[in-house]
Amino acid sequence: MVSDPPYRIELKPYGAALLDLARERPEIVCLSGDLTRQCEVDLFRDEIPERFVHAGMAEANMMGMAAAMARSGLIPFVHTFGVFATRRPLDQIINAIAYPHLPVRIVGFMPGISSPGGPSHQAIDDVALMRSLPGMTVIDVADATETRQMVRAVVDVAGPVYIRLKRGEIPSIFPSSHEFSLDHAQEITPGTDVALFASGMMLAAALRAERTLHEHGVSVSVVNVPVIKPIDAETVRRVAARCRVAVTAENHSIIGGLGSAVAEVLAEAASATPLRRVGLADTYAEGAGSASYLFRKYGLSTQHLVETAWTALGRHDQPPEATEVPVDAGEYAPV
Amino acid sequence: MVARHGFGYLGQALSSAELFAALYGAAVRYGTDRIVVSPGHYVIAAFAAAAEMGHADDALLAQYGRDGSAVEAIGTERTPLLDYTCGSLGQGLSAAVGFAVADRILGHGDTRTFAVISDGEVQEGQVWEAAMFAGHHHLDRITVLLDANNSQVDGPVDEITTIEPLADKWTAFGWDAFDVDGHDVAAIQSALGQSIEAERPQVVICRTSTRHGLACLPLDADGHFIKLDPNLAAAAIDELEGRLATDGQ
Numbered sequence: 001m002v003s004d005p006p007y008r009i010e011l012k013p014y015g016a017a018l019l020d021l022a023r024e025r026p027e028i029v030c031l032s033g034d035l036t037r038q039c040e041v042d043l044f045r046d047e048i049p050e051r052f053v054h055a056g057m058a059e060a061n062m063m064g065m066a067a068a069m070a071r072s073g074l075i076p077f078v079h080t081f082g083v084f085a086t087r088r089p090l091d092q093i094i095n096a097i098a099y100p101h102l103p104v105r106i107v108g109f110m111p112g113i114s115s116p117g118g119p120s121h122q123a124i125d126d127v128a129l130m131r132s133l134p135g136m137t138v139i140d141v142a143d144a145t146e147t148r149q150m151v152r153a154v155v156d157v158a159g160p161v162y163i164r165l166k167r168g169e170i171p172s173i174f175p176s177s178h179e180f181s182l183d184h185a186q187e188i189t190p191g192t193d194v195a196l197f198a199s200g201m202m203l204a205a206a207l208r209a210e211r212t213l214h215e216h217g218v219s220v221s222v223v224n225v226p227v228i229k230p231i232d233a234e235t236v237r238r239v240a241a242r243c244r245v246a247v248t249a250e251n252h253s254i255i256g257g258l259g260s261a262v263a264e265v266l267a268e269a270a271s272a273t274p275l276r277r278v279g280l281a282d283t284y285a286e287g288a289g290s291a292s293y294l295f296r297k298y299g300l301s302t303q304h305l306v307e308t309a310w311t312a313l314g315r316h317d318q319p320p321e322a323t324e325v326p327v328d329a330g331e332y333a334p335v
Numbered sequence: 336m337v338a339r340h341g342f343g344y345l346g347q348a349l350s351s352a353e354l355f356a357a358l359y360g361a362a363v364r365y366g367t368d369r370i371v372v373s374p375g376h377y378v379i380a381a382f383a384a385a386a387e388m389g390h391a392d393d394a395l396l397a398q399y400g401r402d403g404s405a406v407e408a409i410g411t412e413r414t415p416l417l418d419y420t421c422g423s424l425g426q427g428l429s430a431a432v433g434f435a436v437a438d439r440i441l442g443h444g445d446t447r448t449f450a451v452i453s454d455g456e457v458q459e460g461q462v463w464e465a466a467m468f469a470g471h472h473h474l475d476r477i478t479v480l481l482d483a484n485n486s487q488v489d490g491p492v493d494e495i496t497t498i499e500p501l502a503d504k505w506t507a508f509g510w511d512a513f514d515v516d517g518h519d520v521a522a523i524q525s526a527l528g529q530s531i532e533a534e535r536p537q538v539v540i541c542r543t544s545t546r547h548g549l550a551c552l553p554l555d556a557d558g559h560f561i562k563l564d565p566n567l568a569a570a571a572i573d574e575l576e577g578r579l580a581t582d583g584q
Contacts, residue, residue: 096430
């Protein structure tokens, strides 16, 4: 169902998919907050300039304009980095977009600690902020295939959508036959010991952790949860009920994101399956020279997932070691 | 509308009454143009003006501020007659800009967007983000009516911060600015008429007072949120009806 790492890298799968769709759908408009190439929409700007808006470094105004454009019958896709898409214009998103339930698609690039740009550039709370807004769909996809399919899947969602996307080199994990669903999370490997729920960039690490644990006799069900809101509660309950422990993996604070969403589902279901949340443990991330350094320092590595599952299962012996996957240029492997 | 509760956004209605009279009475083509009321507290004046022009009935106004009403004191999505919900200050001009950009993309060359904003709101940075964008793109289908009533919650605007020179600021952002007596309907209408000919976005700065038109209001009435006890409400109604009777002669 999924390929093995190292994964082949694609460039601009989102930008190409949006342009493809916009050729068919004249109501799609594209707004950019001075990060046009970085958000892959230079492709849109160069081919359909009449439907492209340079909003400049003015996120509050950009969200307000998008809201009015949506009220005029257009479908705005709004682009900047995740931090600037959610923190600066939060009040505008709430009052102008979320409350009127308008079809604005807010696309925030560079999720979590994938940016070595320091806490000012790290969107570690964007999912939490957007998930708390009534009617907001929240998406964190794992690879290029899902990214392409997601663009078509969200265009006709009635209300607002927040999409967080990895910037730059995008791994191709799923085959083209994979079907992205707004309604269903996908159980990628069947397992009975550990239910491992992962979103976005952490899916690759979750798949790698499954291999390591499997080789040491631990059966892991990896569940891909690209849609964090509305969460597929039925799949979360079903897989967690079958396993001895549940672990969530997100490139985000453990407060308010995927881990919280899964915890809420399990608590309301009176689940007896213990839960561990892997992500940023209520901290900002400093000392960045590279993303891989931060993923290790703050406990978002494959090895950390292995150790979390191991100890959650009550094992006191030495946890197995996840082997590094060597990568060449044009390839991607999780930390 | 305010008398029933004994308090409310009466100061805003008093300062903007002539502004809305000019807007609804002459400038707006109902069903073609758009109206954004950026300070959501001003919807009371928009409702009254719309009712006067026959776009809303008195039964709707009677529901103003009542439990379960679609006509809340600050506009909501259920509020009729307006094209965009505001309330958190400083956001309405971005809406007007977005409508104007959408009209360009959709080829709706004839539609105008009127935005009412207040002087206190220009303290919000978003107003200037929107003003800069509109100036750069020559969005000449936008007209702003700015109610300069020198009133905000903590007191007179000019005691909180300096927003002047307002006309120069808008001009510097690429707008055509008109500075008029905001209680003179003819002056506002004249500025609106000139502004519609302009090739740049336009702002009509209306100099007003939150106590205008009601001599019975105490001198220290809080312009943002006026308390109107039953005696004062009765005096206000007497004063207004007396003036109507006089003017009608």
